[in-house]
Amino acid sequence: MKYKEINRSNIEVLVKDFYSRVLLDKSISDFFISNLGSDMKSDLWKNHIKTLSDFWYKITLGEGSYRGNPFAEHLKLEGLKVQSFQSWLFLFFLSVDSIYSKDIALLFKEKSTMIAGNFMKNLGL
Numbered sequence: 705m706k707y708k709e710i711n712r713s714n715i716e717v718l719v720k721d722f723y724s725r726v727l728l729d730k731s732i733s734d735f736f737i738s739n740l741g742s743d744m745k746s747d748l749w750k751n752h753i754k755t756l757s758d759f760w761y762k763i764t765l766g767e768g769s770y771r772g773n774p775f776a777e778h779l780k781l782e783g784l785k786v787q788s789f790q791s792w793l794f795l796f797f798l799s800v801d802s803i804y805s806k807d808i809a810l811l812f813k814e815k816s817t818m819i820a821g822n823f824m825k826n827l828g829l
């Protein structure tokens with residue numbers, strides 16, 4: 705049964721599902737492993753999952769406590785390519801489609817595509 709509405713708890717399901725896929729994908733896993741390690745149960749990962757859940761809550765519902773500057777974090781990552789973003793989006797879409805009904809999945813896809821596009825533009829990719 706796919707979720708027909710967005711709430712804080714199913715966003716966390718999404719974020720965890722996404723990162724489980726990321727850690728298995730050699731084309732982008734190293735960006736995360738070198739910053740956070742490979743154990744999603746660690747405190748570093750728990751913090752990251754909470755930050756990303758707050759982020760998606762804010763992006764999709766306009767609510768919540770996320771106040772960070774997402775782009776700045778990515779300026780620090782060496783070796784990001786257009787293909788890295790393509791892999792990121794591919795995995796994110798797989799997660800979104802497996803968790804949410806069609807209309808909600810579409811919202812996440814539109815937002816993530818737009819943000820990834822802005823990141824690439826700002827990174828000169």
Ligand code: HEM
Nearest residue numbers: 735736739752755759772773774777788789792816819820
């Ligand atoms: C190839 C693509 C990407 C890679 C490799 C990547 C990797 C990372 C890494 C390593 C961090 C920092 C983790 C830490 O040390 O805490 C991070 C933070 C973050 N990323 Fe990405 N990312 C990518 C694309 C995206 C996209 C497309 C979005 C949004 C749609 C996004 C949203 C965020 C957010 C919200 C944070 C947390 C910023 C904060 O601390 O406030 N990322 N990302």
